Amino acid sequence: MTTWGEVLMNIGEMQRKLSLWAERDKGRKFHGLFNLICREDWLRLACDYVTQNAGSKTAGCDGVDMSEFEGDLEGNLGKLRMALQSGSFVACPVRRVYIPKTGGKYRPLGIPTIRDRVVQEAVRMVLEPIYEADFSQYSFGFRPNRRTMDAIKCITWSTQEIKKYFWVIEGDISSYFDTINHRKLMRLLRKRVRDERLLNLIWKFLRAGVMERKLFRDTKLGTPQGGIISPLLANVYLHELDKYMEGYTALSRKGKAARRRTGQANYGYARYADDFVILCNGSKEQAEAMRDEVRNFLASTLHLTLSMEKTKVTHLNEGFDFLGFTVKRNMGHNGMKTKVLISEKGVRKHLE
Numbered sequence: 496m497t498t499w500g501e502v503l504m505n506i507g508e509m510q511r512k513l514s515l516w517a518e519r520d521k522g523r524k525f526h527g528l529f530n531l532i533c534r535e536d537w538l539r540l541a542c543d544y545v546t547q548n549a550g551s552k553t554a555g556c557d558g559v560d561m562s563e564f565e566g567d568l569e570g571n572l573g574k575l576r577m578a579l580q581s582g583s584f585v586a587c588p589v590r591r592v593y594i595p596k597t598g599g600k601y602r603p604l605g606i607p608t609i610r611d612r613v614v615q616e617a618v619r620m621v622l623e624p625i626y627e628a629d630f631s632q633y634s635f636g637f638r639p640n641r642r643t644m645d646a647i648k649c650i651t652w653s654t655q656e657i658k659k660y661f662w663v664i665e666g667d668i669s670s671y672f673d674t675i676n677h678r679k680l681m682r683l684l685r686k687r688v689r690d691e692r693l694l695n696l697i698w699k700f701l702r703a704g705v706m707e708r709k710l711f712r713d714t715k716l717g718t719p720q721g722g723i724i725s726p727l728l729a730n731v732y733l734h735e736l737d738k739y740m741e742g743y744t745a746l747s748r749k750g751k752a753a754r755r756r757t758g759q760a761n762y763g764y765a766r767y768a769d770d771f772v773i774l775c776n777g778s779k780e781q782a783e784a785m786r787d788e789v790r791n792f793l794a795s796t797l798h799l800t801l802s803m804e805k806t807k808v809t810h811l812n813e814g815f816d817f818l819g820f821t822v823k824r825n826m827g828h829n830g831m832k833t834k835v836l837i838s839e840k841g842v843r844k845h846l847e
Contacts, residue, residue, distance in 0.1 A: 538614075556587055589721070618697065622688075626731060636730070653763035656831055665806060666789070680732055733769065
């Protein structure tokens with residue numbers, strides 16, 4: 496009889512293989528992934544991860560919470576596995592609730608059913624090792640072993656006095672999670688996945704719809720915030736922006752020096768989910784030109800809208816807010832330095 500420790504080792508080994516294969520062959524398209532999701536041990540571990548989540552006590556639109564699901568755990572996982580294998584699995588609509596933000600505003604949050612969460616977790620366990628081999632070093636949000644302060648460190652490293660990245664573009668994508676184009680996302684997934692059963696499963700989740708106060712609404716765009724697989728899919732989508740910016744950030748030292756000699760600017764970049772910052776070591780006009788360039792790229796390639804009202808071009812001396820911190824250049828003991836402070840909004844949120 497296989498022990499739980501052996502189950503963890505077997506799945507971990509499979510994930511390491513997926514990561515290694517993806518790292519070694521950037522053009523490889525994976526197939527047979529759906530079979531992994533249907534494995535009994537895979538679903539059991541996915542369920543275990545969902546149970547550990549603080550939101551497991553919250554029911555989806557079917558009213559079933561984790562304690563009830565675990566009342567007949569083997570039976571429920573068995574039914575789930577059979578539904579997946581037979582192709583009869585249907586994703587339930589997401590229950591939409593609203594959580595308060597600072598300033599009296601509210602953020603929509605989607606709550607999938609427990610069974611859907613288990614399947615989404617199983618999908619994440621398959622896809623994450625593959626896409627982690629592709630994702631940019633400048634992407635920090637919702638990724639294993641990466642956190643908010645890593646993004647802040649990336650910015651402070653770029654804003655060292657000698658580098659002169661003094662102009663800042665504060666990127667703001669309008670309603671990002673609600674406007675992701677489903678068909679574009681599926682095309683991006685097909686760059687790595689050649690398993691139609693898995694792609695069809697993801698499509699079911701994207702098109703499952705939303706239940707809000709007993710009213711059903713179709714979902715033709717977006718990935719609901721709150722879904723387990725949504726952050727990964729959102730990162731797959733914005734990876735295209737990361738790659739675009741690497742055309743500037745990945746230049747060699749000689750390449751960057753050559754640009755400066757011809758009067759062109761160089762750029763730094765960091766992204767955390769849908770929040771991103773672009774740093775410019777040229778003029779304000781060059782920073783504004785880059786903002787327009789990114790706006791056009793997002794619109795033409797990803798069908799996203801950059802909010803020009805909120806996407807400010809700010810000098811580092813004035814400071815800017817990012818991920819709950821204020822990053823600002825001012826005088827220190829040994830000259831001008833970049834300092835990181837908790838933002839006023841973050842302080843107010845903590846005091847509320």
